Amino acid sequence: MSFVRKTLGSVAALALSAGAALADPALIYDLGGKFDKSFNEAAFNGAQRWAEETGGEFRDIEIQSEAQREQALRRFAENGFNPVVTTGFSYSTIIANVAPDYPDTKFVTIDGYVDPEAHPNVLSILFSEHEGSFLVGMLAAMASESGTVGFVGGMDIPLIRKFACGYAQGVKAVNADATIISNMTGTTPAAWNDPVKGSELAKAQISQGADVIFAAAGGTGLGVLQTAADEGILSIGVDSNQNYLHPGSVLTSMLKRVDVAVYEAMSAGEELETGVQVLGLAEEGVGYALDENNAELIGDEMQAAVNEAQAKIIDGEITVHDYTSDDSCPALTF
Amino acid sequence: MNRMPAWADAVLVPLISILLAAILSALVILAIGENPVAAFSLMVEGALMRSTGWGYTLYYATNFTFTGLAVAVAFHARMFNIGGEGQAMIGGLGVALVALYIPWPHWTLALAGATLAGGLFGAAWAFIPAWLQATRGSHIVITTIMFNFIAAALLNYVLVNLMRPVGAMEPASATFPPATHLPTFQDMFAFGGTLFRGSPANVTFFLAVLACIAVWLLIWRTRLGYEIRAFGHSDTAARYAGISTVRITVLAMLISGALAGLMGLNTTMGEAERLVLNATEGAGFIGIAVALMGRSHPVGVFLAALLFGFLYQGGAELALWTDIPRELITVIQALVILFTGALDNMVRMPLEAMFGALRARRGPKPKPTSPRD
Incomplete structure (x- = not known):
């Protein structure tokens, strides 16, 4: 019996800690995984920078299957995470399905496009690659x-x-x-x-x-x-x-500043402005890298x-x- | 040979295997500094204690039932169909074509049409490896696994170049028309409430249960099933008895491919309501473990599919609320596959020896009777 009680206790503790995370941002990676040295990792770096600078906390998940896309979105929204940031265009259709059920949660789709008029609580961030x-x-x-x-x-x-x-x-x-x-x-x-x-x-x-x-x-x-x-x-x-x-x-x-996009979305928090953002050369969303490693080549x-x-x-x-x-x-x- | 009682073979061996896998998984979780009891209860909590969790568990179980049955039918003919993945992909393509381009008046008709198309496409994808095996002796393991890659390339081509709506970024088809929307568990059981809210389990689950019954009838109650089993036990004896090996090989693989193709109903029509690129995500391979664990019997397959559904959904909960990395969740799932599939004999042989010893102590074996008596 004590085993059961202990088990239930730890579940309750986990549930509590999940509940306490009210209005923290959440980040959902694409299937490539968090440490791909590229796209998803850039998102993680942006979130990490936000956490270090503000002392805030965020929760992230590396999904394993297509069905988990919707599941992760809903579970984070249900548990009060805000905003919920996703990387990869595969989330756009699913966010369009999920967003109306959680009108108070802001969703961000990086690389995806969701119609801003039909879904006022979604921010689509596109890059001019x-x-x-x-x-x-x-x-x-x-x-x-x-x-x-x-x-x-x-x-x-x-x-x-x-x-x-x-x-x-x-x-x-x-x-x-x-x-x-x-x-x-x-x-x-x-x-x-x-x-x-x-x-x-x-x-x-x-x-x-x-x-x-x-x-x-x-x-x-x-x-x-x-x-x-x-x-x-x-x-x-x-x-x-x-x-x-x-x-x-x-x-x-060829730089694609996913990290900046995530950092800014998390900094804005619940006050995030939704709509569509296209980050091109003018916005410094894309560009080419010049540093001491390639100074001689260019x-x-x-x-x-x-x-x-x-x-x-x-x-x-x-x-x-x-x-x-x-x-x-x-x-x-x- | 030491034979075990049927109940031990069907229940005891898998249970001990799962227990061993669980103990090893617990050690792995301990090793990275997390609490295995908390992790396990989180899995149970997330997969079985909430209606939405059940919705996901049953959704995955539906996939694994179809692919598990597909592998099981081929197993009965002593063939190893590793191509469930590709057959399910192409089955999904068939489902999508039917759902997109035929204006269905009602979902029941759409489901019937899509079932037919998914089965036909899956079977067609299994046909070439089957025919090559039957007439040329090209090994089915090699050809089916190669066909998985061809299926992936074909699906990618079709999605990127033909079915993708213009301007869309994602390699996916357009969303199916609302008339083809299959009722989810929420539509069926919630009556406007939040039961099963947002979970992907849908009416296809019942189709999977029906498929289990149909496979049982086929294998143990029809002439074709008898021929498949006879061929599986000994192809020379089957040939001597007048059974065409070409016919049985091709038919068994067609049925196997059709069952795998039906998985497309659940993922494509039931969950995504459009054709996405990696809708199968390994379910074809999980089907092998499910069939092995379920002893190629429909009831066993169904129960094993439920277990793997639980592991998938529980794994998702772990990924959501703990810092256990997803690679480790895959390790836990792999341990279960390893113990129930590959290391089956490790549990089975000591058990057989134990039952043999028990029987020997109870009394001497009756002498074998000579054929003349």
């Missing part, structure tokens, strides 16, 4: 000596095609005759975490003459960067600043050209085509 990719594409074309550059994507989904398409446009803007070799790692979510295959793809592209390779492939990209360093060519990282991984070989990284001329293009994109003088707007790309065929 094509703009950032355009800039690193320009850098790739300027750094390339062979006139052939590579792209290694993770899973073949529209979002990654958006990266590839922006990159190809940037390359063509500098060198209209350049060849762009584009490969996707796979067709299942395992493609996000397959550095061995990333390495194989990089080798294949190098044998075709590529001397700069952009990896937009989560954990798979680590294999691409490693191989590029081993073979003495240049690579481009993604999402987080990955320049430090192989100083002198990583030309730059000359003043290159920097000036890219900064000029950046200003023109912000002004609207250059428009970078977004693959997902019409499922086609003028600079690259898939």
Whole structure:
């Protein structure tokens, strides 16, 4: 009997501690997992920074199955967490289903889009990945000596095609005759975490003459960067600043400031303004990384050209085509 | 050979296996500095003490019942269908096509149509490996597992290039029309209340129960079932008895594939109400463990599916409210699979020896009778 009582006691304690977490924010990662050195980890870093600076607490979960997406959203909302932040576009449809049941909870979908008029308690945060990719594409074309550059994507989904398409446009803007070799790692979510295959793809592209390779492939990209360093060519990282991984070989990284988005959502707390936010070059939501690790690789001329293009994109003088707007790309065929 | 009584084979062996897995899991949880008793009670709390928890447990159990039955039917013909994953994916595709492109007037008709389509698509995906095995001797384990990858690639192609609404980011189909909405447990049992609120268990669960009964009837009450079992026990004897091995191999795999394909009803039509890329998420492989643990008997499969449903839902609760990392939750689930599936003999052999010793003490065995008597 005492065993049962002890058991019930610990359950009650857990339930209490869950209840006490009133109005703490919650963070739900996508299937890739918390420590993917890329997208989800950037979200975790943002949350961690918020917790350190404010002394606040947040709860997070790495889901294991599709059905857990809705479950995690509902359980966090029911237990008073606010706002509930999710990473990955896969949450958008589910948030649209769940949000009306919890009108007092604010939901944030990063990379997803939920109709703001139908769901006033949802904030959709989108990034203009094509703009950032355009800039690193320009850098790739300027750094390339062979006139052939590579792209290694993770899973073949529209979002990654958006990266590839922006990159190809940037390359063509500098060198209209350049060849762009584009490969996707796979067709299942395992493609996000397959550095061995990333390495194989990089080798294949190098044998075709590529001397700069952009990896937009989560954990798979680590294999691409490693191989590029081993073979003495240049690579481009993604999402987080990955320049430090192989100083002198990583030309730059296409930054996607998921950490800033999470940090700001958590800082706003319950007062979070909902709607749709598009974070592009102008908002510094995307960009290219420049630090001491790649300072020697990017000359003043290159920097000036890219900064000029950046200003023109912000002004609207250059428009970078977004693959997902019409499922086609003028600079690259898939 | 030492034979155990039937009850020991069906109940005692799995129970001891689960107990061993639980003890080992508790040690693992202790090792990372968490309280195993609290963790276990949290799992029970979350999976069995709330109606929503039951809703999830039964939802997962529905998936595992279908894939478990699929593996079990193939087992009876002594074939190892590892392709449940791919067959379920393609079954889901069939369900989605029917639900999206045929204007159904009512969900009952939609369910009937989708059942047919899911079964047909799943069976079709199992047909090629079955035919290769039957006529060419290409090993079914190799071909079915390869077909899983082909299914994943095909589904990805269809979703990204053909079925995805223009401008949508996610590789998923459009949401099915409301007329195909299957009643969830909340619709059926809550009467406007909050019972089973938001949980994905739906009417497909009862279809899974029906499938259990149908498989039992098929295997033990029909001529085809007899032929499948005869073929499984000895293909040479079956051939001598006039049973076509090609026919039995193909038919058993078609039934197996159809059962796996029906899982698509639950995930695609019941839960997501659209076709998503990784709707199966490993249920095809869990089905192998479920069939092994359930001794390929529909009742055993159903009970094992419930256990795995509990493990999945309980694992979700652990991930939500503790700091136990999800990799460790997978380890706990894997330990159960290891003990009930792979290490079955570790428990079975000592038990058999024990029962043999008991019987020997009770009295000498009767002498074997000669055929002439």
